[in-house]
Amino acid sequence: GAVVSQHPSRVICKSGTSVKIECRSLDFQATTMFWYRQFPKKSLMLMATSNEGSKATYEQGVEKDKFLINHASLTLSTLTVTSAHPEDSSFYICSANIAGGPETQYFGPGTRLTVL
Amino acid sequence: QKEVEQDPGPLSVPEGAIVSLNCTYSNSAFQYFMWYRQYSRKGPELLMYTYSSGNKEDGRFTAQVDKSSKYISLFIRDSQPSDSATYLCAMSLNSGYSTLTFGKGTMLLVSP
Numbered sequence: 668g669a670v671v672s673q674h675p676s677r678v679i680c681k682s683g684t685s686v687k688i689e690c691r692s693l694d695f696q697a698t699t700m701f702w703y704r705q706f707p708k709k710s711l712m713l714m715a716t717s718n719e720g721s722k723a724t725y726e727q728g729v730e731k732d733k734f735l736i737n738h739a740s741l742t743l744s745t746l747t748v749t750s751a752h753p754e755d756s757s758f759y760i761c762s763a764n765i766a767g768g769p770e771t772q773y774f775g776p777g778t779r780l781t782v783l
Numbered sequence: 784q785k786e787v788e789q790d791p792g793p794l795s796v797p798e799g800a801i802v803s804l805n806c807t808y809s810n811s812a813f814q815y816f817m818w819y820r821q822y823s824r825k826g827p828e829l830l831m832y833t834y835s836s837g838n839k840e841d842g843r844f845t846a847q848v849d850k851s852s853k854y855i856s857l858f859i860r861d862s863q864p865s866d867s868a869t870y871l872c873a874m875s876l877n878s879g880y881s882t883l884t885f886g887k888g889t890m891l892l893v894s895p
Contacts, residue, residue: 710887774826
């Protein structure tokens with residue numbers, strides 16, 4: 668149980684284009700989903716928290732106009748990296764809480780974004 | 784002082800050894816404590832989840848929380864090469880969907 672999927676697992680795009688990453692909770696409903704960024708050999712950096720049906724809450728220093736988050740349903744959240752640049756290349760990971768479940772997070776497998 | 788301190792390692796042990804991984808923290812308000820295992824280029828996998836002080840055992844894994852010392856540990860018995868990964872400690876403040884504060888992770892290498 669508590670499986671979170673992400674799509675795509677890997678994406679390569681040209682500078683200036685936009686990329687959408689999907690995060691789905693497969694066997695549970697997730698009222699809250701989280702988006703993280705991870706650099707090589709570094710820990711997870713929380714980017715934003717999204718609640719179904721409401722605007723995402725962004726961490727300090729994260730550009731909300733660049734990293735668009737939509738949490739349209741209890742099982743789906745999307746992160747769109749707009750006008751991507753090489754410095755946006757990173758490993759993006761989502762996680763989700765089980766609605767009504769324990770206070771922990773279940774993580775997706777991550778998406779490797781490379782911007783050329 | 785960082786909120787959560789964790790030695791990055793790498794920690795190298797032979798197969799079958801008992802492994803001890805630790806984190807210290809500064810915020811006494813943390814109540815929920817987790818250990819995640821992350822393989823290279825994969826998302827973190829929840830291993831253990833504990834609330835407040837005490838011990839919790841699951842198979843070869845034992846998690847300990849000492850809130851008075853602000854110190855948490857993960858013990859791995861009979862370590863296997865497949866345990867080679869980065870182990871992240873994480874903690875949160877209170878019930879509800881609060882954010883997690885992570886340690887930087889300890890890389891563990893178990894040699895056959």
